[in-house]
Amino acid sequence: MFLVGVPVLAVSGVLRVGERLRPPIFVGGTWNIEQAAPTDADSLCGDSLINPNRTILTISQSGSHLTLMLNDENRTTFAGEIRDASIVATITRLTSDPSLDAQGFSPASVEFHATVERSSESDRLLGALTSRDCPTSALTSFTATRLAATAIKEK
Amino acid sequence: MPDLSTLLIQVLVILVVARLVGWLFRKIHQPQVMGEMVAGILLGPSLLGWLFPGVSTALFPPASLGFLNSLSQVGLLFFMFLVGLELNPENLHGRRHAAVLTSHVSIILPFLLGTLTALYLYPRLSDDRVKFVNFALFLGTAMSVTAFPVLARILTERKLLRTQIGAVAIACAAVDDITAWCLLAGVVLLVRASANITPLWITLFGSAAYILAMLLIVRRVLSKLESAYQNRGRITKNLMALILVLIFVSAWVTEHLGIHALFGTFLMGVIMPKHKDFVRALSDKLEDITVVLLLPLFFAFTGLRTSIGLLTGIEMWFYCALIIAVAIAGKFGGATISARLAGMSWREAGAIGVLMNTRGLMELVILNIGLEIGVISPAVFAMMVLMALITTFMTTPLLELIYPARLRHRDASSPVVARAASGTLRSAPLFR
Numbered sequence: 001m002f003l004v005g006v007p008v009l010a011v012s013g014v015l016r017v018g019e020r021l022r023p024p025i026f027v028g029g030t031w032n033i034e035q036a037a038p039t040d041a042d043s044l045c046g047d048s049l050i051n052p053n054r055t056i057l058t059i060s061q062s063g064s065h066l067t068l069m070l071n072d073e074n075r076t077t078f079a080g081e082i083r084d085a086s087i088v089a090t091i092t093r094l095t096s097d098p099s100l101d102a103q104g105f106s107p108a109s110v111e112f113h114a115t116v117e118r119s120s121e122s123d124r125l126l127g128a129l130t131s132r133d134c135p136t137s138a139l140t141s142f143t144a145t146r147l148a149a150t151a152i153k154e155k
Numbered sequence: 156m157p158d159l160s161t162l163l164i165q166v167l168v169i170l171v172v173a174r175l176v177g178w179l180f181r182k183i184h185q186p187q188v189m190g191e192m193v194a195g196i197l198l199g200p201s202l203l204g205w206l207f208p209g210v211s212t213a214l215f216p217p218a219s220l221g222f223l224n225s226l227s228q229v230g231l232l233f234f235m236f237l238v239g240l241e242l243n244p245e246n247l248h249g250r251r252h253a254a255v256l257t258s259h260v261s262i263i264l265p266f267l268l269g270t271l272t273a274l275y276l277y278p279r280l281s282d283d284r285v286k287f288v289n290f291a292l293f294l295g296t297a298m299s300v301t302a303f304p305v306l307a308r309i310l311t312e313r314k315l316l317r318t319q320i321g322a323v324a325i326a327c328a329a330v331d332d333i334t335a336w337c338l339l340a341g342v343v344l345l346v347r348a349s350a351n352i353t354p355l356w357i358t359l360f361g362s363a364a365y366i367l368a369m370l371l372i373v374r375r376v377l378s379k380l381e382s383a384y385q386n387r388g389r390i391t392k393n394l395m396a397l398i399l400v401l402i403f404v405s406a407w408v409t410e411h412l413g414i415h416a417l418f419g420t421f422l423m424g425v426i427m428p429k430h431k432d433f434v435r436a437l438s439d440k441l442e443d444i445t446v447v448l449l450l451p452l453f454f455a456f457t458g459l460r461t462s463i464g465l466l467t468g469i470e471m472w473f474y475c476a477l478i479i480a481v482a483i484a485g486k487f488g489g490a491t492i493s494a495r496l497a498g499m500s501w502r503e504a505g506a507i508g509v510l511m512n513t514r515g516l517m518e519l520v521i522l523n524i525g526l527e528i529g530v531i532s533p534a535v536f537a538m539m540v541l542m543a544l545i546t547t548f549m550t551t552p553l554l555e556l557i558y559p560a561r562l563r564h565r566d567a568s569s570p571v572v573a574r575a576a577s578g579t580l581r582s583a584p585l586f587r
Contacts (some may be wrong), residue, residue, distance in 0.1 A: 004259050004260070004263050007264060008261040008263065010267050010293070011267050011270050013275060013285070014267075014270045014271055014273070015288055015291060015292075017274065018270075018273060018274050018277060018287035018288070018291055019287055019288070020516055021274070021277050021278050021287055022278065022283070022456065023278050023281045023282050023283050023285070024278075024282050024283070025282065025283050026282040027281055027282075028282065028284075028532075043510040059530060060532075060533055061282055062280050062465060062466070062471075062532035062533060062534030062535060063276075063278070063279045063280035063281055063282065063532065064279065064473065065280075065465075065467075065534060066336040067465060081468060082294065099367075110515065111381075151260070
């Protein structure tokens with residue numbers, strides 16, 4: 001009785017305490033990225049990574065740890081974290097692209113920054129790709145909207 | 156529409172790799188199923204996808220995985236039916252006190268430790284889509300599991316079935332299995348209710364009514380199956396078709412009630428007539444196709460979902476080590492202490508603890524459900540798959556250390572439990 005009763009009481013206590021815990025916000029899933037209106041300062045490197053004609057971003061989330069995969073074909077991959085509503089990730093894998101090499105561009109220098117905007121209709125990511133090595137040293141900004149499961153199937 | 160030739164190649168590769176790795180594991184005195192589980196991981200992104208991403212994508216294109224998953228799910232339905240079929244209340248005969256005490260403590264302690272660990276892991280490895288209650292209860296359930304079929308296989312191989320330790324362990328594992336599946340059904344129910352998939356009252360009343368109907372009415376009707384078997388002396392094709400229909404109906408009902416199809420097939424197996432010859436004949440009909448063909452597909456599908464690459468950095472590996480340590484401490488510690496309190500020697504109690512710590516395939520089944528309903532993340536899934544593999548792998552060498560062959564032979568020659576052990580488990584046909 002003691003060996004079972006006490007742990008059962010303890011489990012109910014743990015469940016009560018745990019209700020107060022706040023985990024990171026959910027950003028996992030598939031997002032549709034669209035490049036914001038280009039400006040003169042927009043980087044060629046960013047252009048190479050984001051296809052203006054709809055790029056898919058897949059985020060795999062484990063708590064604050066994120067793995068982001070950009071582009072279905074190139075599989076550009078970032079690893080990073082979410083703190084509050086901000087995502088910061090660094091590139092971990094990029095399919096070799098001669099056009100990038102020609103620009104003197106090191107893939108390892110690319111960073112992904114985004115802020116999560118939550119709404120009852122659809123969550124949005126407002127973000128930018130940055131690179132220390134880019135000739136223009138500038139940003140490529142983008143917005144992303146979460147895709148519903150049905151929309152993913154259609155694609 | 157899936158490409159048939161892709162599917163055939165997938166099945167071919169999975170079968171060959173599973174048998175090969177299983178054979179290698181047998182060479183190091185591990186159960187075949189342990190090798191098959193590892194084979195699944197090797198075919199996934201953790202090895203094949205990491206070393207040869209092109210080959211991996213060509214062999215397992217994402218669009219083809221739905222069909223592979225469906226096949227593996229059918230395999231799991233049969234497997235859970237077989238697990239239920241193997242469970243027999245007679246396993247408790249003469250060992251009720253030790254078995255009940257050990258099994259309950261070996262569930263509640265890891266369950267408590269699992270929920271306590273959830274306090275630490277939830278803010279770090281979960282997200283706000285998952286409620287703490289669901290995460291904690293799932294972690295507790297996953298920590299409490301014992302793999303009845305793998306345990307049965309190890310007991311048979313180590314010639315432990317005729318010892319008191321083997322008899323108590325298998326009885327405890329039987330109780331653990333039933334309890335763990337009831338807990339899991341509760342967690343699935345909570346998650347689906349919070350997602351408004353099925354209204355809670357329908358699930359609660361429906362499940363209670365269904366379980367009562369199965370235990371009180373259907374069970375009696377099923378006894379006629381045994382009579383039909385005895386009249387003909389074999390399981391006829393019509394009788395087999397009827398049993399298959401019952402399995403799928405039960406799966407369909409529990410799936411629609413919101414407590415998962417696997418619970419329905421497990422329950423159907425539990426309430427089947429337990430006459431030794433009938434169970435053997437039915438197992439023989441279903442076992443080979445399930446264990447040799449369909450379960451390796453499930454292992455491969457699990458492996459394709461398991462990305463050890465997600466465990467990047469010391470922090471993630473620390474969480475993984477914590478999960479493994481807590482799982483071992485809860486199950487091994489809980490079972491050892493309770494067996495000792497039930498009157499066994501420390502050595503015997505330790506052996507019970509080691510055996511109960513075997514999680515194997517049952518853990519993988521539960522983890523896949525957890526990932527499907529979204530209560531655990533892919534990284535937690537990978538960590539817990541590693542935990543399942545490690546706790547299963549360590550059973551045989553630890554058992555050899557704590558309870559060596561000379562003691563096993565001595566205890567096996569004692570007549571204490573020979574009758575019950577040999578009569579109720581039918582020599583552990585699963586994974587024979």
